[in-house]
Amino acid sequence: MANRKNTVDEKVEKYINDLFADVGPSQQLFDLKEELTTNIKEKVADYQSRGMEEEQAIKEAVISMGDLRGLVDDMRNIGQDTAKQAVYTSMTERVSIAGIIAGVLLILFGIFTVAMLFLMDIPRVSAAGSGIFIVAGTALITYSLLTKETSKKYAMNKIRAALYALAIGLIMFGIFSGITSGYATGEAYIAVAATMVFVLAGVGLFLFLILTGSNRYKNI
Amino acid sequence: MGNTISTDLIRGNTDTIILNILRQGDNYGYGIYKEIIKLSDNQYELKEATLYTAYRRLEQEGYIISYWGDETQGGRRKYYRITELGNERFEQNKKDWDFAKVILEKLIKGGINNGK
Structure with missing residues (x-):
């Protein structure tokens, strides 16, 4: 008897699995399959208790369900939505990884060029000019890191991440323009003045963002 | 079950039929199906495919909520x-x-008197 019970279970489960075979996974699908399976098994047991043979009982129970195509379509739509979400997440993931790599390469390129030009016998102001690559690279990495979703944190919204990148970029650019204008004029006060303007703007924006931020930690 | 009720006619009332059963106590998919057969004195069977679609709709609209019962032989x-x-x-x-x-x-059985 226990054996026969198992074959009914398996056949009903197979029928349900086949029915939803080409439907993308979702919590709703998982729940509906369990609900249908439980109820069909019970119906088969009812038919059998009225003296119907196992094969016949399963066949009758399935037929009496009626046309389940509407439900299958419902589930297919839900499954496609989650598949779309997964594609979307992996796309932004790829974009932000590309941004981090490009940012690191830009910074390295800037450092190497500056080092190279410093060692060549040319005016220092030209050498410092290549530092702009370091500024751009830092801003790009800032943006990419903030828009990357991690296992603990959700991705930051893109506008906010861009503002953070701008703030960091402004601070870096302030330092950069301080160095270049300092070299260009040979006057330290000009260097400080040039730095001050951009750093103040950058720090102001940065503080504003920090103080208005929302919690991005996932509740797991 | 010789006579039938047209799909259009029953479709407009499926939700009310299910609500009528649930207002008299919680029930599960197959239980509601059996209850409907019993209420019709074994004269009418509402297909389960129709019922499951209706459960989903009723739940989305907030008219019913669902919860899982304890494990039985067949499953939850x-x-x-x-x-x-x-x-x-x-x-x-x-x-x-x-x-x-x-x-x-009145509309289906009424006779027209033209005042003749």
Whole structure:
């Protein structure tokens, strides 16, 4: 008897699995399959208790369900939505990884060029000019890191991440323009003045963002 | 089950039929199906495919909620319970039905007197 019970279970489960075979996974699908399976098994047991043979009982129970195509379509739509979400997440993931790599390469390129030009016998102001690559690279990495979703944190919204990148970029650019204008004029006060303007703007924006931020930690 | 009710006619009343059963106690998919057969004195069977679609719709609209029962031999049963909103919906649908059945009776069986 226990054996026969198992074959009914398996056949009903197979029928349900086949029915939803080409439907993308979702919590709703998982729940509906369990609900249908439980109820069909019970119906088969009812038919059998009225003296119907196992094969016949399963066949009758399935037929009496009626046309389940509407439900299958419902589930297919839900499954496609989650598949779309997964594609979307992996796309932004790829974009932000590309941004981090490009940012690191830009910074390295800037450092190497500056080092190279410093060692060549040319005016220092030209050498410092290549530092702009370091500024751009830092801003790009800032943006990419903030828009990357991690296992603990959700991705930051893109506008906010861009503002953070701008703030960091402004601070870096302030330092950069301080160095270049300092070299260009040979006057330290000009260097400080040039730095001050951009750093103040950058720090102001940065503080504003920090103080208005929302919690991005996932509740797991 | 010789006579049938047209799909159009039953479709408009499926929700009310389910709500009528659930307002008398929580029940699960197959249980509701059996209850409907019993209520019709074994004269009418509402297909389960129709019922499951209706459960999903009723739950989305907030008229019923669902919860999983304990494990039985066959697996877990998914039970449904009517909400306050569902009760209000049922009362309204019942009133609408009382009105509709009187009118439909007149329209379908009424004889036309042209004053001859």
